[in-house]
Amino acid sequence: MKEKLAQIRDKAIQKLNDASDLKTLEELRVEFLGKKGELTGILKGMGALSKEERPVIGQLANEVRADIEGKLEAMKTALAAKAQEAKLKAETIDVTMPGNMPELGHRHPMTQVIDNIKNIFIGMGYEIAEGPEVETAYYNFEALNIPKDHPARDEQDTFYVNGIGDFLLRTQTSPMQVRVMENKKPPIRIIAPGRVYRADEVDATHSPIFHQLEGLVIDKGITMGDLKGALAEFAKGLFGEDTKVRFRPHHFPFTEPSAEMDASCFACGGKGCRVCKDSGWIEVLGCGMVHPKVLEMCGIDSKVYSGFAFGMGLERVAMQKYAISDLRLLFENDTRFLKQF
């Protein structure tokens, strides 16, 4: 009897090991453990055993049952795992195929440059001013110390418009300085980006419409050292922490002293390259201490207050920053261009 039980166990485990699916496992369970199964058959014959043998065989039979059941469970788990593995394998996809969420839109490179500059100055306590593009000669010229017959009026190739009096398209964002000073008491810290207009024919480097950004700081005790400090910080923010700046004396009618600021070339770091035309420097902006006449014309006492102003062309910054070779691309709105930014 003992041998028979051992045989059943070996046979069952053997067959279970060979089973390849859940259905076979079930058949084997019935074959060995079912009501008509082999083990049950043995147990039914227990009645014929002696009193001494019965508990021994009984215990052995239970052990055999437990072994078979254990094996059965183990095989179930293994087969389930195998089945899942097969299923996952069947579900394999080509992950190198492209994703298909809708594409995002792209911010215009000019806007990116302007946003970048806005953020730098907001961090330094500046607000953003706005003003009209159709202006009067007073705000565009007179109030900026550019009287009638001043050669600067010719240099700027002004577009005039149909009006009674001198209405024109602003040639610079500087009139916003005047508007801010007229409407706001110091301390003033503003930047003012916007479109400006000059009679330049359209080509790769010229456009009759382009963008400038103006800045103005008015407070008590503002010095040229402060101008240098603020603009050096700005250059670092725009071109990177290692950027150096230099200030060259220049002339603007509405600032005195005036300067142009160069930044060390962001492309070569100042060694000289194609971007900076081998000079190591890139001309970034014009600036200066606000001319006392301009302050007075705006109703600000130049004996109490001083300040600095700066202005820059933004197209050039965008073109240098993104290596854009043709200005016309900025107004064409070809999506193949816009998607690159």
Add this chain to the structure above:
Amino acid sequence: MDLPMKWLSEYVDLDTTTQDFIDKITLSGSKVESVTSLAKDITNVVTGKVLEIEKHPDADKLVVTKVDVGSGEPLQIVTGAPNLYVGAIVPVALVGATVYHGNGLEKIKKGKLRGIESNGMMCSIEELGFTVNDYPEAPDYGIYIFKDEVPLGADVKKLLEMEDDVVEFEITSNRPDCFSIIGLAREAAATYRKPFKYPEIKVEEKGDENTADMIDVEIQNPELCPRYIARAVKNVKIGPSPLWLRHRLTASGVRPINNIVDITNYVMLEMGQPMHAFDIDTIDEHKIIVRNAKEGEKITTLDGQERNLDSSMLVISDCNKAVAIAGVMGGENSMITEGARAILFESANFNGPSVRITAKKVGLRTDASAKYEKGLDPNLPLDAVNRAVQLVEMLGCGEVCKGMVDCYPNKRESWSVEYSTDSINALLGTELSEQEMIELFKLVEVEADGKTAKIPTFRPDLVSEADLAEEIARFYGYDNIETTLAAGTPTVGKKSHSQIVEDKVIDTMLSLGISEAKCFSFESPKVFDKLNIPADSPLRNTVTISNPLGEDFSIMRTVTLNGMLNSLSTNYNRRNESAYLFEIGKVYIPKTIPLTELPDEIRMVTIGMYGNIDFYGIKGVTEELFTVLGIRDKVEYTPKSDIPFMHPGRLADISLDGESIGYVGEVHPSIAAAYNIGTKAYIAVINFEKLAEYATFEREYKALPKYPATTRDIALLVKENVIVKDIEDIIRAKGGKLLESIQLFDVFRGKQIPEGYKSVAYNISFRAEDRTLTDDEVSSPVKKILAELEDKLDAQLRG
């Protein structure tokens, strides 16, 4: 303004390299545009003596020469030059040399000409990069031959003084004095703290007559002509100028012509004072009158062109006729010709703006007018005229008469500017002492004593303390001013509400896959016809540019459509499958025409799309935008058909709190065709100013529901012309306070639906905050809804 470095060295001894000069002068405020090294590209050209000339055996026009270049064995060179002779000393480009040949620079190689070896090339003056104007002794055609005995094998560039660096400056309008070699030399001397050597001007006056006996001068308009000096020279011998003078002119970009013209040009370059020379006998009654031109007066200028004058222009005339346009150009009638008995040098001062406007009106901007228009120092003409006659004596080309006629009704005196050391320091952020500032002022010939600065008359830009501060800063060094961060009153950097709204609009568009466009703000008035805008539309009242670049750029836009449609067209015609674009840009709406006040500048959000998109797609874009801006509930879309460039059946008006703020729809197919867009295009235009006014970013949390919603699906049979907005208005009106939401989920036409009808299906959801609704509670509002729909819209519930 071109500055030849060799010329500069006459007035200041810099003892430095051109590069160092450029770097330093840039930082003291003279902006360098470029540097040109003359004769830089010419290499390895030496003097050689022709020893033998023999006929080429196989070519009639060639000769075979032996040339001694001072290095032992003579070179064999084959040439076709016609003017060679034995003993001639010529420039020889050795093998490996570069010279100008044919179309550009060429490297000389060892070669054979018709089978005979040739080891170099003899050069014409053109092959060395110059012209007969620069070296009048050179033949018009043929090899340059040295007049004098010169060493053999010597560097020809040095021998002919060809090398020089020419630095080009951008001179700003406040510094008319720097439009001269002298002015730049003064800046250079100050920059390097070196002595400035003003030229010594001396005249011998060997002529036997007095200028005053030869000419009278009368200034009728001293406003436009503050000073007029005339000086006579007799027995003029016209001929070429000497090499040094021609070189200086050429290096400065001025073509040498003859000694008298060259002298006037030389003085203009050197001193910055334009000069003119007349033939004294062409001046009727020997009287110069400086007056305004007569209306309709004409003059033929030196370039042979007849010019029409008007009474705003100043002319130089005699008793009968104009002989020059003041400060612009002389007349042909008073031109100096060979054999002139005596000439008259004019050295005058004219009003800058007047010269500028005259030059512009007659369409003739000359070197002289360019100088005058900056506003020159009326004290300059005296030295200039003496410098000119000094050169006449130096060149031996005439006898300078005694004295001059100097009419100076409007004298410019030196002026004083009050300043304080402290306030200049305060403006600059420096701590210079009174004495340090006085020393810095001396560099620019300003005499100061700590309180008052005496300004030389050639510096009209120095009129206020701020101007003096700039002089201090320039020569103290902008780079030496210590960098500080403004202390002062702190301010908070921030964006305004409308700027935040603008950012939100951009962010929303980008997140919906729409890229940002930028369009021109001016366009052609033809746009209105192209967009089919009626002739009497107020949109045709525009801000119009009086001096446009052309009709295409002549009006400020009143609609944004043209720019957007052009952009879509560009994309379509470049075969981009789709284009989704938006622009935030202004329209310019005049309040009156012509303008008497500034026009309204209104920012518009313009969205343009073609590709995988339809009306509901672009409408969805606007809905998302209104949701982000917190105004979705206030916006209504209603059918509209009266915009001429939009599809009349696919256009919705967008209103905000009952006010129309824009529209969304499909572009009219004939307009799309006019823009060469071969597919359906969709546009939405929304007034940004209104968005900014209404947008809110305030949000309040509403508790999430605890009890389930009860929903009813209803399918309605309605006539085709019933719009869902009408159905939804009724559902909302009759739904009662438990109505939570309505969702259109199907619109169906076809089988089972009679012709002219459609089936519209809604999911209507009811919910209470505090309980689950019973069927009865929902049935009642649904019944009311259906009754009203039937009553108002003849809508039938489908079974």
